[in-house]
Amino acid sequence: MLTNQVNEILLVEDNPDDVELALHALKRNNILNPIVVARDGQEAVDYLFYSGKYEDSRHDAPALILLDLKLPKMDGIEVLRKIKAEGALKKVPVVILTSSKEEKDLVESYDLGVNSYIRKPVDFDQFVETVRYIGYYWLLLNESPVEG
């Protein structure tokens, strides 16, 4: 699959097994964007806002953020709130990819302006299929305003 942007995909996921499976699924679907993994909410925020260990890093805003909700240090909702409150980052599509579909989480996420909310299927075949849809839609089909 080709992408017209080489920007990274930010994967926010604390479980190493899930990270591995997600990477596997992305690879399987030929999604070539570089993937940055943040292992907790704080790390994700640091990466996005150039703070902490990313203070001196030079990178563009990611093309897509895959965000888990249940995270150490700072949970996904908080991360989402920060992203959607910031002018430039607001335009980056955020897909929540999580285990639960609690009504409360769903409502809160949409209130904060999430772009998509997907519950990770247990069946790996379905998960691979899901990742394929996400990549196809948000990286290829969907048009985003180009960052200046």
Added chain:
Amino acid sequence: MVRFIGKKLSRTILTVLTLALVLPLAIFIVFSAAHQARDMIDEMSLFGDDLFHTVYGGIEYPMSVGDSEAVREQLLQMSSNIRDVQIYISDLNQRVTYATEADMIGKIIDDSIYNQAVWRELIIQPKNNGILKRSFEEQIGENRYLNMVRLVKNQEKCHQCHGSEQEILGSMTVRMGTDRTYANIYAHVWHNFFIGVLGIGAIIAFAYLLLFLLVTKPVKQLAKELEELPEKIEEGEYEARKIITREDEIGCLEKTFYKMRKELFEKNAIIKNTNKELTAANKELEAFSYSVSHDLRAPLRNIDGFSKIVLEEYGDKLEGMGEHYLNRVRNGAIKMSQLIDDMLSFSRAGRAELRLEQVSMNKLINNVLRDFSEVIKDKNIDVKVEDLPELLCDQKMFQHVFANLISNGIKYSSEVERPKIKIGFDEGLKAFYVKDTGIGFDMQYHDKIFQVFQRLQLPEEYEGTGIGLAIVKRLVERHHGKIWAESEPGSGSVFYIQLPLDGMGL
């Protein structure tokens, strides 16, 4: 607003008092009036008798000797002394020879003086047996009189020397008007009656006042406090109970009330506390189910994911049953995930907030059936929906309830020829029902089918974890309703749902 019993109480007491006092009063007045009348008439009779004797004594001799002048004088003298009394003396032909009214002399006594039948009776009496005398009361014209009539006998000692030899010379009548007497009696009766009514009024007023002070007022006060109690509880007012000095039933009532109120305040505090604890427990449970849903699923995803990767990428290195077993591992993981989902829906069914609204059940059923339209067509199921009443319920929950029952009906009809499903409302039972012609079940397992993860069929034959009916039961019970089934193996089943139709108790 409290409708105080005082009004009813007063009315009852008033009625009882009135009946208890007025009735005896009336009876007393009637009896006393009758008694008085009798007494007065008796008295008059005695007076009349006295008069009679006096007159008779005075005229006995002159009459016997025929001294008319003396008789006349006697009578005139008397008439000046007594009023309302007429005296007539007549001969055997009832011709008045002497009378207190001078203009009556020479006239014949007729019915206008007194009833002549009495005279005739008197004159026919055996002539020598005692006193030939009669006393009676009668109405002549507009007036009432007491009459005393007696025959005047010839005195032996007189007629031996003078005059006639007749045994009976004539009659003597004393007539007294009784109207004035009766008027007196009536006046007396009215007087008594008036005094009685005044007395009764006073007694009732006094009783009412006593009743008001001793019963109505304190009870009213209690009622008012009772009415205000919920508000006070709401405001958390724990005022000290007032001092009760009464020792009677009302005091007892007040004591009980204040005791109850105290207990109510205490219980309310306990309930509030318990509620707090419950809310906390519920929150904890929610957090727990959240983490169950989240954390238990993650490892399952890993089990399935890595098994799949092994199968795909190292499949050629697996020998014998390796691939088969790995697939079993994957199935187990997916099954486990399904169970977690079901458990969570079951727990959610018990906790979700009820959103009640008036729902057209026909509309709701049609919506549900639309979701099943494909499978219904595929399996050629004959679905019938009768006219259903509206229901006050949580629409989402009832959609779930009927979706589950209908899907069960479809599922257990798959092996049956010409399957039918009917949804209706039983007017007698006031219950909705879903009836199928599926495989049915043995009624001894009736309660089991509504329990969590209880199944009567093998998983290979009919899919599902056995949570559906447990959730349905929970949702119906959230509405204070009842669900039950009637079935027989091989002859289909009917599931009934009975709710308070007007939403009472919700």
